Amino acid sequence: xxxxxxxxxxxxxxxxxxAEKERDSHKKVYQMxxxxxxxxxxSSPRVFPAKSSSLPSPSVSFLRTVSSPSASASLRSxxxxxxxxxxxRSNSRRSFAVKALGDDLPLVGNKAPDFEAEAVFDQEFIxxxxxxxxxxxxxxxxxxxxxFTFVCPTEITAFSDRHGEFEKLNxxxxxxSVDSVFSHLAWVQTDRKSGGLGxxxxxxxxxxxxxxxxxxxxxxxxxxxxxxxxxxxxKEGVIQHxxxxxxxxxxxxxxxxxxxxxxxxxxxxxxxxCPAGWKPGEKSMKPDPKLSxxxxxxx
Numbered sequence: 001x002x003x004x005x006x007x008x009x010x011x012x013x014x015x016x017x018x019a020e021k022e023r024d025s026h027k028k029v030y031q032m033x034x035x036x037x038x039x040x041x042x043s044s045p046r047v048f049p050a051k052s053s054s055l056p057s058p059s060v061s062f063l064r065t066v067s068s069p070s071a072s073a074s075l076r077s078x079x080x081x082x083x084x085x086x087x088x089r090s091n092s093r094r095s096f097a098v099k100a101l102g103d104d105l106p107l108v109g110n111k112a113p114d115f116e117a118e119a120v121f122d123q124e125f126i127x128x129x130x131x132x133x134x135x136x137x138x139x140x141x142x143x144x145x146x147x148f149t150f151v152c153p154t155e156i157t158a159f160s161d162r163h164g165e166f167e168k169l170n171x172x173x174x175x176x177s178v179d180s181v182f183s184h185l186a187w188v189q190t191d192r193k194s195g196g197l198g199x200x201x202x203x204x205x206x207x208x209x210x211x212x213x214x215x216x217x218x219x220x221x222x223x224x225x226x227x228x229x230x231x232x233x234x235k236e237g238v239i240q241h242x243x244x245x246x247x248x249x250x251x252x253x254x255x256x257x258x259x260x261x262x263x264x265x266x267x268x269x270x271x272x273x274c275p276a277g278w279k280p281g282e283k284s285m286k287p288d289p290k291l292s293x294x295x296x297x298x299x
Contacts, residue, residue, distance in 0.1 A: 218244060
């Protein structure tokens with residue numbers, strides 16, 4: 001009897017593990033593409049440094065734990081609460097942002113955390129360093145959850161298609177996810193009509209250690225992926241704008257462009273401010289109780 005009970009417990013454990021694996025099936029592609037490497041990462045301005053001379057070989061490990069009878073007993077109590085799993089998952093989804101924002105965030109007006117990382121650009125492996133843009137370019141740094149997903153390619157390709165407009169504003173775009181450079185390369189080499197990216201006009205940075213996502217406060221710790229954070233960093237390396245969307249909400253290239261233009265305008269005209277929805281060519285205002293009346297009287 002003891003033996004047959006143990007077998008049933010093992011079967012139940014296997015079913016539980018399968019169910020959990022199915023729940024996370026959307027990550028399977030990315031887990032298989034990930035590189036178990038602790039290599040320090042790097043970044044650099046548009047004249048990109050030399051190609052990376054060596055890269056860690058990709059390795060994938062799959063861990064399956066065999067439970068002892070005592071461990072099985074503790075798991076059985078979890079099966080008794082199986083009916084509540086869906087609500088737990090729902091609560092977990094709703095609390096993504098709260099969990100990610102629990103860290104100390106890099107605040108607007110402060111220096112952006114520096115990092116070095118490997119990246120893919122022009123279907124080659126390069127190295128990039130954020131601080132190398134200081135004094136040279138503005139930077140649009142945006143994070144996305146995972147390669148080979150759904151909302152992500154619409155954002156990434158939209159920014160790539162508008163890259164020339166950002167370049168005219170002396171601005172570089174950098175995309176970041178926790179995927180490996182091998183996954184990035186495979187995605188870039190996949191046609192857009194098949195859910196891929198095709199060639200991009202800016203680098204995709206690999207944050208396999210998750211250190212960059214964590215330093216910018218966008219890492220969802222229990223999921224190991226980043227929220228859709230976007231940061232505009234000026235030529236002094238200071239964060240001037242940040243937005244963080246939950247996983248299902250894509251970002252607007254138009255609004256990013258408008259915000260960048262407003263930022264550059266007030267930096268060139270420090271005695272003026274930009275009202276809501278301001279676009280180049282429209283009236284700004286003076287941050288003064290009397291002088292601002294000129295703006296308000298005209299609307």
